[in-house]
């Protein structure tokens with residue numbers, strides 16, 4: 142009892158609250174200060190912004206850079222590229238908005254000290270591919286965080302945000318957020334005029350390939366716990382494309398990146414018998430998706446498809462042919478540096494498994510699915526678009542404002558706009574920050590009011606897992622299985638199993654159908670009921686308890702969307718076995734959901750895809 146009875150409630154008042162200090166949160170913090178010199182800008186982060194988020198370990202490439210200063214690409218080209226990769230369905234207004242501003246973001250990174258490689262012949266940034274430039278990026282995140290720290294009025298590290306607060310005078314307006322300090326247990330009430338959710342994507346909702354003591358080894362960051370989705374969902378915001386999970390082809394066991402290998406080192410893949418297997422699957426894939434198979438570049442999901450089918454046909458493992466490229470010592474250096482700059486674990490895995498890519502062609506595998514809005518995927522919240530180019534149907538307020546007033550998003554939070562990556566996420570944060578400042582300045586005297594009753598009720602709910610454990614622990618003398626509580630890890634493993642078996646994870650060859658999804662929803666509802674009985678022995682586990690609850694709600698949303706879209710739009714990411722083909726006639730549209738927290742019901746709708754680029 143002792144520790145937790147000393148828990149304080151800390152009140153923080155702000156004009157703009159940014160939840161999550163990763164790439165987009167740092168962008169939002171930086172830009173909010175630029176436009177809102179006199180405003181109080183607060184950034185709250187569950188880890189420490191110095192090394193938090195998906196870029197924590199660093200990166201070796203910035204994957205979204207137009208190169209407009211050298212006429213390399215135009216924003217319209219990027220929209221076409223992303224649209225093709227997502228099989229026709231992207232919010233072109235949002236993508237265009239990022240593409241036209243992203244170069245200035247990258248130039249800022251360089252000014253702040255990020256070493257960007259240059260082509261010795263041309264003096265331009267060294268390209269890895271058409272959109273990617275190469276960086277020495279081990280310290281990418283600390284460099285970006287420094288800019289945010291200097292811009293923020295206050296940064297609160299180690300605060301896990303659990304819920305948003307709504308305005309007591311206007312039900313669809315945000316008024317703040319609550320959370321707890323994961324080190325000392327203090328309760329935080331943030332009262333604010335606008336909120337920008339920048340809390341990253343969702344890993345560990347599907348069962349990962351690495352289990353047991355290796356379960357932290359996933360491709361997407363294990364601490365990406367779906368808060369970016371659960372927070373807006375609970376506040377009643379509409380979500381889009383949540384069915385569009387991503388599956389990555391990566392080096393086996395370490396999930397090391399393959400982009401530099403394919404694009405820069407010109408490596409290629411083959412099956413266990415040294416054959417080029419992709420042509421084998423061309424005709425069957427064409428019968429599923431039609432002309433998309435002829436597009437250049439071939440959409441990411443379709444490239445997964447050939448690999449998956451070849452393995453199912455018993456001709457795995459699939460290997461990347463590195464032996465040829467690694468004969469060149471320069472390529473060998475680039476190959477290893479690529480891991481050392483962003484995924485050191487892959488180098489360690491290869492060392493431990495006697496894999497020298499000069500001598501052995503390493504195995505590839507496909508990851509478990511992840512849900513996110515910034516990579517080659519576009520799940521997330523439905524946002525209002527830019528005033529000058531968003532079609533009327535996509536515009537109801539300030540740029541990047543969700544369907545809840547005063548609630549903005551950026552990066553993985555925002556749906557429909559894929560291929561932002563690190564630079565695009567930071568840029569989208571900047572766009573959201575600028576819009577949030579305008580919203581706050583336009584607000585005048587009509588400021589939102591938090592309800593004391595609401596945050597006091599939530600406070601009891603937030604700490605309940607500690608009480609559950611303290612009481613329930615007396616019922617057992619040893620072990621971790623109790624009749625009256627489940628531990629966060631138990632809940633997580635149950636969630637991952639449900640999603641894996643019913644919603645199209647690795648164990649089901651990424652395949653599902655309506656009966657499976659319906660049963661999955663039943664099981665998820667039961668899991669949600671049991672979440673009221675999570676037991677947390679300490680503050681660390683209390684954080685795990687809330688991460689689990691965010692993951693469960695986001696998973697339900699994913700399952701509802703997967704059920705609603707009656708086609709297989711992205712073979713290679715997932716398959717609806719009962720609707721195996723792409724169906725442009727009925728499903729060339731966005732799927733939208735809205736959760737009603739009073740009734741627990743999900744409302745689904747279709748919204749047309751408007752094209753603004755030819």
Ligand SMILES: Cc1cc2nc3c(=O)[nH]c(=O)nc-3n(C[C@H](O)[C@H](O)[C@H](O)COP(=O)(O)OP(=O)(O)OC[C@H]3O[C@@H](n4cnc5c(N)ncnc54)[C@H](O)[C@@H]3O)c2cc1C
Nearest residue numbers: 161163164165187193194195204302340341552553562563
């Ligand atoms: C393995 C990997 C490789 C990648 N490779 C590249 C690449 O080569 N090039 C490239 O440009 N991009 C790459 N990306 C993509 C890039 O990292 C992401 O697009 C970008 O980080 C997304 O930004 P974000 O702000 O949405 O999320 P993040 O940067 O992940 O930030 C989210 C932040 O929110 C915090 N948070 C989460 N929940 C809460 C909560 N409840 N309360 C408080 N704080 C919370 C997190 O701790 C985190 O700091 C890669 C990503 C991964 C995982």
